[in-house]
Amino acid sequence: MIPLRFKDTSRGDRDLIFVDDGGQSFLASQSFLNRYVFQNLNENDVDFLRAEGFAGCSNTGQPSVANAYRFAQRHHLPNTIDYFILVPTLRCNLACSYCQVSRVAENARGFDWTDQIADDAIKLICTTGAPTVKLEFQGGEPTLRLDLIKRVIDSVEKTGRNVEAVICTNLGELSSDLRTLLGRGNVYISTSFDGSEKKHTVQRTGSAEATARTLKNIKDVIENFGQSRVSALPTIDANSPPDPDTLIDEYLALGMNSIYLRPINFQGFARKKHDAARTGQERWFDYYLAVVRRMIERNFHEGKALEEFYMAHCLRRIFRPRANGHADLRNPNPLGLDYFVIDHDGRLFPSDEARMIDRTGDVDMSIGDVHSGLDGSKVLALSELALNDFDPDCIHCAYQPFCGSDPIDSISRYGRTDQPRHDQYFCQQQTMIFDFLFEMLAQPTAEQAYTLALWLGLPAIPDTFLKVHHD
Amino acid sequence: MIELQLPLEGIDPYVPDFVVRLAGPNHEQLSDFDAALVAQDSALSIYRYREHQFVIRQQSGEDMLGDVVLVSPSSKTVHRWIRAGSQHNTLLITERCDQLCIMCSQPPKKTHVDQFEYFLQACSLAPANSTIGLSGGEPTLYKQQLFELLLAMQSHRPSLKFHVLTNGQHFEPSDTATLAQLRNVVWGIPLYAPDPELHDKIVAKSGAFARLMASFELLGAAGAAIELRTVLTKHNGGVLPNLARFVVGHLPFIDVWAIMQLEATGFARRAWRDLFFDNSVDFDPIKEAILHVQTYGQDVALYNFPLCTVPSSFRGYAARSISDWKNRFAKACDLCTLKNDCCGFFEWHPDDHTYQEIRAI
Numbered sequence: 160m161i162p163l164r165f166k167d168t169s170r171g172d173r174d175l176i177f178v179d180d181g182g183q184s185f186l187a188s189q190s191f192l193n194r195y196v197f198q199n200l201n202e203n204d205v206d207f208l209r210a211e212g213f214a215g216c217s218n219t220g221q222p223s224v225a226n227a228y229r230f231a232q233r234h235h236l237p238n239t240i241d242y243f244i245l246v247p248t249l250r251c252n253l254a255c256s257y258c259q260v261s262r263v264a265e266n267a268r269g270f271d272w273t274d275q276i277a278d279d280a281i282k283l284i285c286t287t288g289a290p291t292v293k294l295e296f297q298g299g300e301p302t303l304r305l306d307l308i309k310r311v312i313d314s315v316e317k318t319g320r321n322v323e324a325v326i327c328t329n330l331g332e333l334s335s336d337l338r339t340l341l342g343r344g345n346v347y348i349s350t351s352f353d354g355s356e357k358k359h360t361v362q363r364t365g366s367a368e369a370t371a372r373t374l375k376n377i378k379d380v381i382e383n384f385g386q387s388r389v390s391a392l393p394t395i396d397a398n399s400p401p402d403p404d405t406l407i408d409e410y411l412a413l414g415m416n417s418i419y420l421r422p423i424n425f426q427g428f429a430r431k432k433h434d435a436a437r438t439g440q441e442r443w444f445d446y447y448l449a450v451v452r453r454m455i456e457r458n459f460h461e462g463k464a465l466e467e468f469y470m471a472h473c474l475r476r477i478f479r480p481r482a483n484g485h486a487d488l489r490n491p492n493p494l495g496l497d498y499f500v501i502d503h504d505g506r507l508f509p510s511d512e513a514r515m516i517d518r519t520g521d522v523d524m525s526i527g528d529v530h531s532g533l534d535g536s537k538v539l540a541l542s543e544l545a546l547n548d549f550d551p552d553c554i555h556c557a558y559q560p561f562c563g564s565d566p567i568d569s570i571s572r573y574g575r576t577d578q579p580r581h582d583q584y585f586c587q588q589q590t591m592i593f594d595f596l597f598e599m600l601a602q603p604t605a606e607q608a609y610t611l612a613l614w615l616g617l618p619a620i621p622d623t624f625l626k627v628h629h630d
Numbered sequence: 631m632i633e634l635q636l637p638l639e640g641i642d643p644y645v646p647d648f649v650v651r652l653a654g655p656n657h658e659q660l661s662d663f664d665a666a667l668v669a670q671d672s673a674l675s676i677y678r679y680r681e682h683q684f685v686i687r688q689q690s691g692e693d694m695l696g697d698v699v700l701v702s703p704s705s706k707t708v709h710r711w712i713r714a715g716s717q718h719n720t721l722l723i724t725e726r727c728d729q730l731c732i733m734c735s736q737p738p739k740k741t742h743v744d745q746f747e748y749f750l751q752a753c754s755l756a757p758a759n760s761t762i763g764l765s766g767g768e769p770t771l772y773k774q775q776l777f778e779l780l781l782a783m784q785s786h787r788p789s790l791k792f793h794v795l796t797n798g799q800h801f802e803p804s805d806t807a808t809l810a811q812l813r814n815v816v817w818g819i820p821l822y823a824p825d826p827e828l829h830d831k832i833v834a835k836s837g838a839f840a841r842l843m844a845s846f847e848l849l850g851a852a853g854a855a856i857e858l859r860t861v862l863t864k865h866n867g868g869v870l871p872n873l874a875r876f877v878v879g880h881l882p883f884i885d886v887w888a889i890m891q892l893e894a895t896g897f898a899r900r901a902w903r904d905l906f907f908d909n910s911v912d913f914d915p916i917k918e919a920i921l922h923v924q925t926y927g928q929d930v931a932l933y934n935f936p937l938c939t940v941p942s943s944f945r946g947y948a949a950r951s952i953s954d955w956k957n958r959f960a961k962a963c964d965l966c967t968l969k970n971d972c973c974g975f976f977e978w979h980p981d982d983h984t985y986q987e988i989r990a991i
Contacts, residue, residue, distance in 0.1 A: 183879070210824070210872070212879025224850035228883045479927035480882070618943040621921035626875070 161213050161226055165192060166557035168594075168601040176597050176625075179213060181229025182480055182560030185626035186601055207628045232480035233560050235489040241289035242486075242498035244297055244511055245280065247272045247307040249503040251300040253329050255363045257394065257423045261518045262299050270299070272307055276505040279529040281314040283501070291321040295349075297511060299503070302328045305336045312346070325349050331369060333376040341384045348380055348389040354401035355409060362396065377413060386414050396423055397443035403450040407457065407465060419468035420447055440584065444591050451595070459606040464613055471614040473592050476561045477600075478615065478624075488563040491545035495526045495538040505529040509541055512567045522570060541566065544576050552580035558593045600624045632955035636708045638701065640676070640685035645703040649711075649751040650679050652697045663755055665701075684708075698755045700748055712756045718953035719756075720763030721749050723776065727768040729797050730834040731820075733863055733898040733905050738767050746775045753783050753790065761791040770800040777808050784814045793818055793857070798845040799838060809852035816855045816885065819845075823866050824876035832865055843880075850883040858884045859933075862891055867907035867915055874919035878926045887923060889916060890951075891934035894979045902980075910939035910987035920947060937972045939985050952976055966990035 163177045168186070175192055178184040185207075194200050200208075208214040212225050249270040251262035263270045272280065284292060292315055296308050308326065315322050323345055326337075330350045340346050352374070353359040360370045380389045391413065393406060401409075410418050422443045447467075454465040475482045483489045486498065494509035501507060506525040508514040513524040526541070527534040544566035547553040553562070565585040566576045572584055580586040599607040603624065612620045652675075653664035660666055665679035675686050675694065684701060686708050688694070696714030712719045723745075727738035749764075756762060769776050776794070783790050791814055798819040801809070819842070823829040826839035849856055858881060860866070860873060870889070877887055892898050892906055909916055916932070923930050932940065933951035940948050950973045957974040966972070968991045 210879065211875055212882075223880070224847050225880045225882050228850060232882075475927075478925050481927065615925055617921055617924055618946070619917060619921060621925060622918065624925060 163195065163213070164555065164557040164559070166597075168597045174601065176557055176601070177628075178557045178560060179226065180560065181226045182233050182477070183212060183226075183229060183626075184477070184557075185211065185213070185628050187628040188630050190630060191628060203630070204628070211626050229480050233490070235483040235491060235493070237493045237497035239288045240497055240499070241287055241291065242293045242295070243284050244295045244498065244500040245301075245311065246297050246299065246501065246503045246514070247277075247301055247304040247311075249299040250303055251298055251329075252303065252331060253300070253363060253365075257362065257396070261515060265300075265303070270503050271304060272503060272505070276501075276529055277307055277310060279505065280501050281311055283529055283532060284311070284315055285318050285320075287320075289320070291323065293498075294322060294324045296324065296326045297500075298327065300329060300331075301326055302332065302334070302337055305334070305340065309340060312340075312343075321345070323347070329363065330373050330376045330380075331364070333379055338383075341380065341388065347387075350377060350389065350391050352377065352391040352393060352409070352413070354393040354395065354406035358396075358399070358401045361399075362394065374413075381414060391415060392419050392421060394421055394423055395443070395446065397439035397446055400446045403446075403453045406450065407453060411463070411465075416464045417466045417468045417471075418450075420450060422447075440587070444588075448591075448595060455606050455610045458613060459609045466610075466614055470592055470596070473561065473589075474596055474611065474614050477593075477596065487565075490547050490560075490563045491542075492564050492566075493545050494541040494567070495533060496542070499526065499533070501529055507533060509538075510567055512571060516567065516571045521574065524567075524570075550580065552586070556580075558589065561593065562589050632713075634710045634955060636710065637687040638684060638703065638706045638708045639674075639687065641682055641701070641703045643703045643706070645682060647700060647702045647704070647748065648679070649698065649700050649748050649755070650677075651755045652677065652694050652699060654695050663751070696757060698752045700745075700752070711752050712760070712762065714757050716954055717761060718763070718955060719760070720765050720953075721752065722766060723749070723764050723769035724767040724771055726771055727766060727797070728771065728799060728835065729768070729838060731822075731861075731897070732832055732834065732865075732901065733861055733892055733896075735893040735896040735898060736765075736767075737896050742767075742771075744772075744775075746772070746779060750779055750782060753779065754787060756787070756790055758787075758789045759791075761793055763793045763795070765795040768797055768799070769794055770796045770798075773800055773805070777805075777812075780812050780815055781808070784812060788814070790814060791816070795859075797833070797838070798842045798849075799835075801845040801848050803848060806848050806852050809849060809854050812854070816857050817849060818857045818859050818888075819849075820859045820861065821873070821877075821881075822860055822863075823869055824873045825869075828866060828869065832863070846881060850881075853883075856881075856884040858887045860887070860889050862889060862907045862909070862916075863905045864907050865905070867912070870915040871918040871922065874922040878923055878928060882926075882928070884928070886929040886931055888931050888933050888951075889919070891932075893934065893976050895976065899978070899980070908939075908985055909935065910985040913941055913944070917941070917944065920944060934973055934976070936974065936985070936988065937968045938966070938989050938991050939987060949973065960984075960988055962988050962990050964990070 161179045163179055165175050165177045168174050168176050175187055175189065176184055177187055191204060194204060205214065249261065249263050250265050250267055252265045294311060301308060312322050312324055325347045327349045330348065351363065353362050356367065356370050360367055364370045364373065377389060377391060451467050451470055454467060457463045458465055472482065472485050472488065476488065499507050499509055500511055500514050502514050505528050507527040507529065508517065508524055509526050516522055517524040526537040545564060547559055547562060547564040553559045568585050569576050569578055569583055599611060603611055608620045611624055650665040651663055653660055653666055655667045665677040668676040668678050668683065670676070673688065675688065677684055677686065697710050698712035700709040700711055702709065711721060724742045725739040726742050753762060780792060793816050795818045821829065821842065822832040829839040830836055858877065877884070891909065894902060898905055920930050930947060932948040935948045937945050937948055950971065952973045956977045958977050959969060959974045963969050963974065
């Protein structure tokens with residue numbers, strides 16, 4: 160018999176969710192919990208636990224390779240470094256009120272990669288053994304230095320490696336040089352669109368014309384290079400969010416069904432200017448769920464295929480031990496081991512967020528520099544924080560196998576990594592999402608079942624999503 | 631239907647069997663193991679191999695260039711073991727078996743002829759990157775020789791892959807290191823029911839289920855690649871959803887679960903009416919099983935399911951699984967737009983043993 164953690168789902172008669180270390184879960188009643196806690200399981204309980212793999216199926220072996228396998232698969236093992244976030248310049252042609260990465264004026268000097276940094280960055284990237292290298296160009300506005308972007312891609316390709324490049328741009332301009340680069344087929348655009356033209360103007364561009372130009376450029380890329388070549392993310396001010404339907408409609412108009420909703424980030428200049436970042440957490444959660452609820456309704460009634468990217472990913476992690484593909488949610492969450500950032504001044508950071516913390520001057524978050532490489536002792540120090548299995552709070556949580564850890568966010572918000580989990584934003588956000596998902600999974604309405612099946616990629620709606628133990 | 635055994639002439643019947651690759655007329659590029667094409671017309675091909683000359687009669691006039699064959703003068707037969715243009719080549723390791731499955735497509739025999747020496751030679755000559763099936767009978771009755779063959783190929787022919795059909799009754803804890811070492815094998819292993827009674831009844835061997843579970847523990851711990859195979863019959867059709875739960879709970883380390891429709895040959899032909907589960911009439915248990923394992927991200931495939939017998943949203947799971955040399959189509963299929971994606975029927979599928987619903991899509 161495998162140890163189980165449990166939590167209330169506040170739905171129906173069989174309203175408790177039980178989860179084992181490998182992340183297998185089932186629903187059962189309060190009376191089962193009593194029998195479990197007081198070691199008084201009946202034959203029906205034992206039959207269920209055996210049949211579903213929560214106990215050994217025979218008396219001969221251990222409960223098994225199956226459970227050990229699931230436990231192992233739940234854990235993300237970093238491969239060789241194959242993902243590089245590059246900041247060729249900190250200069251930007253916009254001054255968004257909540258700029259997440261900090262930026263300097265477009266004509267400022269001394270905030271671009273020097274030739275030496277560029278050469279050493281390319282050398283460092285090319286030390287990887289990976290046959291395919293992902294390059295993400297951040298800024299500032301990286302398209303101000305398309306020459307550097309082109310130089311890095313060309314140099315890495317010359318070594319025989321495949322390159323997949325993402326340029327994170329505000330797409331205020333779609334120059335002929337950028338078009339030429341997009342013509343290569345392995346270059347993608349990631350941009351921002353804050354959900355309505357009005358919000359986008361207020362939060363980013365400052366003028367309706369500039370916003371219109373950005374939208375026109377997004378459509379231009381889709382039309383000329385294909386839908387798959389551009390993705391967009393909204394940043395939401397929870398104190399003044401766009402209407403959920405407007406946001407959904409605007410994204411649908413761009414041919415985008417998957418929306419990754421993000422609140423104004425706590426880091427960078429956002430913290431200093433925006434009240435919402437500090438106090439608007441509940442408002443943000445309410446808004447987030449309101450958009451998700453509208454998606455669920457519209458999927459069912461209008462035959463749409465909308466998903467909130469992060470919640471759909473969390474859903475897949477509940478059922479699928481190998482859903483480790485998203486760097487924002489995994490366990491362990493290794494820092495500096497499978498990707499890192501090369502900043503405008505050649506310093507290395509474990510993540511984009513870490514570079515922002517460093518920039519606001521609170522803590523030295525760098526893990527080396529482009530000339531002498533990674534500082535192993537700093538990487539190791541961060542790695543200690545990457546695992547949630549033995550965290551004194553997570554160890555009691557039914558959601559632990561599906562969840563991750565985010566020590567950088569913790570440092571950013573609290574200046575420490577040992578803040579009790581339930582006091583941390585990351586934990587509160589994850590609990591909110593998993594509570595919402597399990598409440599649906601326990602007893603889905605027809606509308607909810609439709610979306611759950613859609614997010615799981617199922618060809619039809621199953622009778623039940625979760626395993627259910629009937630008394 | 632492609633003939634896998636062809637009449638052999640023009641060679642002394644006392645010459646021992648040998649394995650060769652059939653080469654073309656360009657004699658300069660021959661290796662020591664190639665038979666050179668001397669002459670050819672639409673009905674026969676004449677080859678020379680070392681001091682021997684032999685004649686193969688072809689009915690179909692099909693191209694045999696690059697095929698690896700067993701030339702058997704005593705039985706006047708050429709066995710086309712590895713056809714160069716096919717992904718469906720299977721070597722029959724033995725015809726003996728320790729189970730007697732009620733729907734067996736190839737009922738076992740008592741005798742065994744050891745051909746490992748020829749198999750080794752044939753695999754050595756196989757085209758690069760091909761997958762070779764090893765089947766039976768039960769190949770692991772000759773487990774040590776089988777391991778030796780697979781290990782030898784892993785070091786000498788690393789581009790080859792093997793698909794071994796086994797009942798999983800013979801793996802021992804002492805095999806774990808070998809199983810972990812072998813990276814060129816997918817083990818195709820049948821499981822017919824989630825409970826010992828029904829599984830043992832279907833394979834006609836008491837204790838088979840428990841023995842199989844012990845093997846799965848070893849294979850799972852060794853990280854072996856496993857294709858779990860469930861042949862659908864009237865006996866287990868209804869418990870398929872429970873089997874799906876068993877797979878998710880106990881066998882998460884398998885690579886794919888193949889749910890297979892019955893092959894109307896061997897025992898299954900004789901007992902067709904008692905065995906055949908017509909999924910064109912009742913797809914519900916299959917649907918429920920697929921939805922459950924897919925929720926948990928477990929890959930699943932339908933083998934030998936004609937597309938018109940599967941609801942449209944589930945057709946993506948149906949593989950073109952019937953080997954090229956033994957599939958055919960019904961009359962109704964001529965007008966079907968999905969014919970090229972469909973597995974069709976087994977060549978020997980009798981017309982009166984069929985689905986209620988066969989139609990062009």
